[in-house]
Amino acid sequence: xxxxxxxxxxxxxxxxxxxxxxxxxxxxxxxxxxxxxxxxxxxxxxxxxxxxxxxxxxxxxxxxxxxxxxxxxxxxxxxxxxxxxxxxxxxxxxxxxxxxxxxxxxxxxxxxxxxxxxxxxxxxxxxxxxxxxxxxxxxxxxxxxxxxxxxxxxxxxxxxxxxxxxxxxxxxxxxxxxxxxxxxxxxxxxxxxxxxxxxxxxxxxxxxxxxxxxxxxxxxxxxxxxxxxxxxxxxxxxxxxxxxxxxxxxxxxxxxxxxxxxxxxxxxxxxxxxxxxxxxxxxxxxxxxxxxxxxxxxxxxxxxxxxxxxxxxxxxxxxxxxxxxxxxxxxxxxxxxxxxxxxxxxxxxxxxxxxxxxxxxxxxxxxxxxxxxxxxxxxxxxxx
Amino acid sequence: xxxxxxxxxxxxxxxxxxxxxxxxxxxxxxxxxxxxxxxxxxxxxxxxxxxxxxxxxxxxxxxxxxxxxxxxxxxxxxxxxxxxxxxxxxxxxxxxxxxxxxxxxxxxxx
Numbered sequence: 006x007x008x009x010x011x012x013x014x015x016x017x018x019x020x021x022x023x024x025x026x027x028x029x030x031x032x033x034x035x036x037x038x039x040x041x042x043x044x045x046x047x048x049x050x051x052x053x054x055x056x057x058x059x060x061x062x063x064x065x066x067x068x069x070x071x072x073x074x075x076x077x078x079x080x081x082x083x084x085x086x087x088x089x090x091x092x093x094x095x096x097x098x099x100x101x102x103x104x105x106x107x108x109x110x111x112x113x114x115x116x117x118x119x120x121x122x123x124x125x126x127x128x129x130x131x132x133x134x135x136x137x138x139x140x141x142x143x144x145x146x147x148x149x150x151x152x153x154x155x156x157x158x159x160x161x162x163x164x165x166x167x168x169x170x171x172x173x174x175x176x177x178x179x180x181x182x183x184x185x186x187x188x189x190x191x192x193x194x195x196x197x198x199x200x201x202x203x204x205x206x207x208x209x210x211x212x213x214x215x216x217x218x219x220x221x222x223x224x225x226x227x228x229x230x231x232x233x234x235x236x237x238x239x240x241x242x243x244x245x246x247x248x249x250x251x252x253x254x255x256x257x258x259x260x261x262x263x264x265x266x267x268x269x270x271x272x273x274x275x276x277x278x279x280x281x282x283x284x285x286x287x288x289x290x291x292x293x294x295x296x297x298x299x300x301x302x303x304x305x306x307x308x309x310x311x312x313x314x315x316x317x318x319x320x321x322x323x324x325x326x327x328x329x330x331x332x333x334x335x336x337x338x339x340x341x342x343x344x345x346x347x348x349x350x351x352x353x354x355x356x357x358x359x360x361x362x363x364x365x366x367x368x369x370x371x372x373x374x375x376x377x378x379x380x381x382x383x384x385x386x387x388x389x
Numbered sequence: 390x391x392x393x394x395x396x397x398x399x400x401x402x403x404x405x406x407x408x409x410x411x412x413x414x415x416x417x418x419x420x421x422x423x424x425x426x427x428x429x430x431x432x433x434x435x436x437x438x439x440x441x442x443x444x445x446x447x448x449x450x451x452x453x454x455x456x457x458x459x460x461x462x463x464x465x466x467x468x469x470x471x472x473x474x475x476x477x478x479x480x481x482x483x484x485x486x487x488x489x490x491x492x493x494x495x496x497x498x499x
Contacts, residue, residue, distance in 0.1 A: 067430065076498045089437035095498040127494045128433035128442070 013176070017169050025161040033150045044142045045109050045116070052109065052118035055082045055134045060122060067126035082136050086129035094127060098135045105131060114138045191239050198235055201228045225269045233303050237357055240296055249290040256285045256294075256319055263298045264317065270306045271315060279316035285324075287389060293365045300358040301326045301385050308383070327384040333377040341375055409480050410487035423464060429492040431459040439493070443485045450474040450481055 062077035063086065076095050085096035091105060100115040109118045120132045205225045210218055260282060264271075271278055287294065305315045309330035318325040333341065342363035366373050366387065377383040418425050436442040449457060453470045474481065 067434070070430065070494065071426070071492075071497060074497050074499055088439070089441050090439065092438065092495075094494055125434050125437040127498075128437050130437045 014169055014173060017173075018165060021165040021169070022162065025158060025165070029154050029157055029161075033154055036150065037146055040142065040146045041111070045111070048116050048136070049109050049118065052082070052116070052134045052136065053120070055079070055084075055136075056118060056120040056132055059084055059132060059134065060120075060126070063122075063126040063129065063132070064124075070127060082134050084135065085133040086127060087131040087133065088128045089125070089130040091131070094129055096133075098133060099137075100135065103131075103133050111138055114140060187238070191235060194231075194235050195239075198228065198232055202232060222269055222273065226273050229266065229270060230303075233299055233358075236296065236299065237361055240292075240361055241357060249293070251288050251290055253286050253288050254291055254294055256287060256324070257282045259291075259294065260298060260317060260319060260324075263295065263302060267299075267302050267306060270303070274306065274309060275312045276306060276309055277312075277314045279314050282317065282319040283321070285319050285321045289369050293368075297362050297365050297387075300362050304358065305330065305383070305385075313382075322389055324387040325384060326387075327382060329382040332379045332381050332383050333375075334379055335377075338375050338377055408487045409476075409483035410485075410491070413476055413480065413484055414488070421468060423460070425488070426492050428459070429488065433494070435459050439489060443482075443489060446485055446488075447481055450476070 059077065059079065059082075066073060066075075066077060076097070078097065083097045083099060085098045085103070086094045087103070087105075088094055098115075098117075100113050100117070102112055103117060103119065104110055104112070105119055107119065109116065111117075114137065116136050116138050118134045120134065122130055122132055201224070205221065205228065208221060210221065213221065260280075264278060264280065268278070302315070302317070305326055305328035309315060309328045313329040316325070316327045318327075342359050363373065369389070371387055371389040374386040374388075375383065376386065414425065418428075432442050432446060436445040445459075449459075450471075451474060453473060455465055455470050458465060458470060476484070
């Protein structure tokens with residue numbers, strides 16, 4: 006399974022699982038509430054009967070008050086009376102917290118029925134009847150919710166997995182086809198490109214006329230530009246899937262090597278190379294650091310003015326690549342690392358170079374700072 | 390002579406020791422067959438809470454009407470509706486507070 010496919014499948018399943026869990030929780034909540042209502046409606050009949058009996062007793066007490074002051078008690082339930090202003094007149098409740106906005110409710114393992122009296126015996130408008138809630142019904146509900154919920158979750162997960170694979174199959178086929186095509190194409194490009202570059206190197210320029218030398222230099226530049234593009238494409242399609250082979254890289258030598266490689270490009274624009282390199286090293290994959298350096302130097306050359314300068318400053322923990330080129334508008338700087346973003350169409354490319362750079366630098370926790378001024382130039386500062 | 394002065398002084402001071410309820414209500418109600426406590430219970434039966442009972446009583450004292458009386462028809466036929474009160478609001482309030490405190494159910498049940 007491809008990395009991107011795995012990612013899509015994982016994302017889909019994560020979202021799907023969350024939705025299924027949410028749905029099951031919602032259904033469980035409805036089920037719980039309906040069962041609670043069912044239980045309360047069973048209790049309501051009994052509590053209403055108790056309330057009726059108690060009201061009769063209150064009526065008698067009201068009549069004989071204050072010769073008799075003993076509040077009526079019943080072993081089957083507890084009760085309390087409240088006046089119109091919700092003031093407690095007398096209470097035998099174990100749970101003193103009474104809600105007057107509901108007729109029947111459960112609170113801290115007690116069931117309360119709040120009965121509004123038609124005649125306010127002893128000034129009582131509300132009669133609260135309380136019985137203990139054993140909670141046995143709750144245990145049964147939880148068993149059902151957990152049991153059926155788990156079965157439903159399993160069923161939906163299998164269902165989701167099957168559907169995800171079914172839906173992803175066409176995408177997978179397309180990706181595999183496209184990937185295979187790109188891999189084959191890039192592979193086919195490698196041989197002729199290497200042959201062109203090797204043969205340019207081998208050519209004896211001593212015996213050439215000036216015109217031919219210029220033509221050869223142009224071929225060299227074109228081949229190297231295609232080579233950078235080829236390596237970016239190879240990196241995107243093949244290399245970044247491979248594991249890293251980190252090693253301590255002596256940066257000074259590597260940068261010399263890469264500037265040497267790009268020297269023909271720089272000469273074609275009559276650029277001056279300003280190298281200020283000190284010994285420095287970094288531990289990372291050589292191929293990846295080469296991609297970073299190549300892209301930054303190639304951009305510094307591509308977007309430079311004729312007779313401009315390309316500078317590279319290397320210190321321990323810091324690398325600066327700067328140019329005196331066309332620069333960028335300040336508002337474009339935040340988008341410079343977005344893939345397929347190109348602010349200048351005059352030069353070739355797909356706009357993937359800096360996106361690769363950012364991807365690699367992020368992987369190795371290297372910061373990159375872009376300082377640019379239009380018509381003055383750009384500075385890329387890397388710190389690690 | 391001294392004996393009379395002491396007796397008058399005692400009776401005057403006794404009068405002023407009484408609160409508004411005792412001064413203005415008890416005397417007239419003593420002649421009625423229904424006690425003030427029974428009447429209080431009737432008010433409780435209709436008005437329930439303290440503020441509501443006091444407001445109902447105050448309104449009846451100021452605007453006595455057969456239709457809004459808590460007493461039964463037989464009582465009203467025999468004794469009629471009371472006369473409109475001449476007491477000030479503060480006196481009524483004071484009398485009602487005493488009346489409530491004297492007969493309220495709160496803290497009396499066991």
